Amino acid sequence: MAVLNADVIVIGGGAAGLFCAIEAGKRGRKVVVLEHAERIGKKIAISGGGRCNFTNLNTSADNFISDNPHFCKSALARYTPADFVSLVEKHGIPYHEKKLGQLFCDGSSGRIIEMLLTEASEAGVEIRCGSVVRGVEKAEHFEVETNSGSITSQSLVVATGGLSIPPLGATDFGYRLARQFGLTIREPWPALVPLTLSRETLRELAPLSGVSLDASVSCQGMQFHEAILIRHRGLSGPAILQISSYWLPGHSITINLLPDYDALKLLREQENKELTLANFLGQFLPRRFALAWCALNFPSQPLKRYAPGQMADIAQKLNYWEIVPAGTEGYRKAEVTAGGVSTVELSSKTMEVKSVPGLYFIGEVVDVTGQLGGYNFQWAWASGFAAGQAV
Numbered sequence: 001m002a003v004l005n006a007d008v009i010v011i012g013g014g015a016a017g018l019f020c021a022i023e024a025g026k027r028g029r030k031v032v033v034l035e036h037a038e039r040i041g042k043k044i045a046i047s048g049g050g051r052c053n054f055t056n057l058n059t060s061a062d063n064f065i066s067d068n069p070h071f072c073k074s075a076l077a078r079y080t081p082a083d084f085v086s087l088v089e090k091h092g093i094p095y096h097e098k099k100l101g102q103l104f105c106d107g108s109s110g111r112i113i114e115m116l117l118t119e120a121s122e123a124g125v126e127i128r129c130g131s132v133v134r135g136v137e138k139a140e141h142f143e144v145e146t147n148s149g150s151i152t153s154q155s156l157v158v159a160t161g162g163l164s165i166p167p168l169g170a171t172d173f174g175y176r177l178a179r180q181f182g183l184t185i186r187e188p189w190p191a192l193v194p195l196t197l198s199r200e201t202l203r204e205l206a207p208l209s210g211v212s213l214d215a216s217v218s219c220q221g222m223q224f225h226e227a228i229l230i231r232h233r234g235l236s237g238p239a240i241l242q243i244s245s246y247w248l249p250g251h252s253i254t255i256n257l258l259p260d261y262d263a264l265k266l267l268r269e270q271e272n273k274e275l276t277l278a279n280f281l282g283q284f285l286p287r288r289f290a291l292a293w294c295a296l297n298f299p300s301q302p303l304k305r306y307a308p309g310q311m312a313d314i315a316q317k318l319n320y321w322e323i324v325p326a327g328t329e330g331y332r333k334a335e336v337t338a339g340g341v342s343t344v345e346l347s348s349k350t351m352e353v354k355s356v357p358g359l360y361f362i363g364e365v366v367d368v369t370g371q372l373g374g375y376n377f378q379w380a381w382a383s384g385f386a387a388g389q390a391v
């Protein structure tokens with residue numbers, strides 16, 4: 001079959017791969033994107049509940065998990081949320097800030113995909129969907145063997161993402177290729193994922209199922225104050241997804257049901273009252289939750305009837321409710337994959353592999369994982385931009 005020569009081959013037509021291809025194309029490089037799915041950007045399409053939380057105005061290195069917390073700084077500084085916002089504005093895409101700096105499209109995520117396709121076409125990027133990569137070799141150039149022939153290039157960019165949500169096209173290709181070139185991988189794990197509970201805890205929490213409440217959740221020195229959702233399978237909601245990225249199997253998480261208050265102080269202020277515990281808690285928590293929580297832990301009665309020791313126990317459970325999750329819902333439900341190609345292997349300026357000139361890893365396949373809130377896309381754009389300037 002025919003051999004096509006390109007300057008740059010990008011494997012993976014997701015956020016990072018497309019962005020890198022656009023930037024390289026704008027520099028006059030001949031770029032081919034190889035995407036094995038029938039269309040590009042499937043994760044963009046479903047992201048942010050269909051409205052794509054495309055960046056976060058407050059992005060900083062603190063919003064990322066990586067063995068080297070400094071690695072992401074250079075790329076994030078050279079392509080900022082403001083840069084992406086001006087691109088979105090140039091394409092006339094309406095957007096809004098939902099909360100905490102999170103920017104979403106007013107309409108469908110499809111607008112971001114259209115924007116990327118327009119930019120790619122203007123930059124002369126060739127996108128080949130349905131391309132299966134059978135093998136990669138490097139001699140003087142890279143030679144990529146696909147189901148429609150061989151392609152050679154000076155630079156090869158791996159942007160195949162992580163393991164999350166296999167039906168959307170996720171594969172371990174990036175990790176396999178990294179191993180082929182002798183690179184270190186930080187063992188991946190599912191992140192931003194619902195937590196599962198033991199049968200016994202699930203049975204206990206069954207009456208609370210379906211309740212969503214504002215709480216703060218902590219583990220491993222990290223803390224997130226957002227909504228949690230109690231479900232029949234376990235725990236979810238933004239605060240749980242956030243903490244899941246830091247949770248280690250076997251360890252507990254601590255839920256503070258009254259994050260803005262010292263529960264013991266509050267209870268002591270009411271200790272001589274006829275007010276029942278359930279009615280008292282109902283002032284701060286959803287009523288259904290307050291009733292079920294009392295039934296589960298401390299049968300509700302007028303506050304004046306609890307002994308001081310019981311008050312302390314109640315307060316402890318309100319501010320420090322410890323739960324040991326059984327596990328996570330895994331890559332099937334994880335929004336991202338943490339871990340990946342070790343940053344030790346890469347230049348933080350260009351994403352090029354130090355030991356293999358011309359080979360680049362960008363986006364989620366790298367050991368840089370954002371918290372919830374638009375940070376993962378910002379990393380995809382920024383790392384794609386960094387490589388796009390160098391390939």
Ligand SMILES: Cc1cc2nc3c(=O)[nH]c(=O)nc-3n(C[C@H](O)[C@H](O)[C@H](O)COP(=O)(O)OP(=O)(O)OC[C@H]3O[C@@H](n4cnc5c(N)ncnc54)[C@H](O)[C@@H]3O)c2cc1C
Pocket residue numbers: 011012013014015016017034035036037040041042043044046047048049052053054055131132133159160161162164165168169170171172173334335336362363364365373374375376377378380
């Ligand atoms: C449900 C959901 C919602 C999300 N919402 C948000 C959000 O609102 N904001 C946010 O910042 N982040 C969000 N994320 C995370 C975000 O989508 C990813 O972090 C981001 O898409 C990573 O970009 P990427 O280009 O590195 O990888 P991907 O977008 O995963 O792209 C990788 C591409 O490579 C292709 N590929 C894989 N293997 C091969 C192969 N062997 N050959 C050829 N092609 C291959 C895949 O088909 C895919 O198109 C969400 C994720 C999910 C699952």
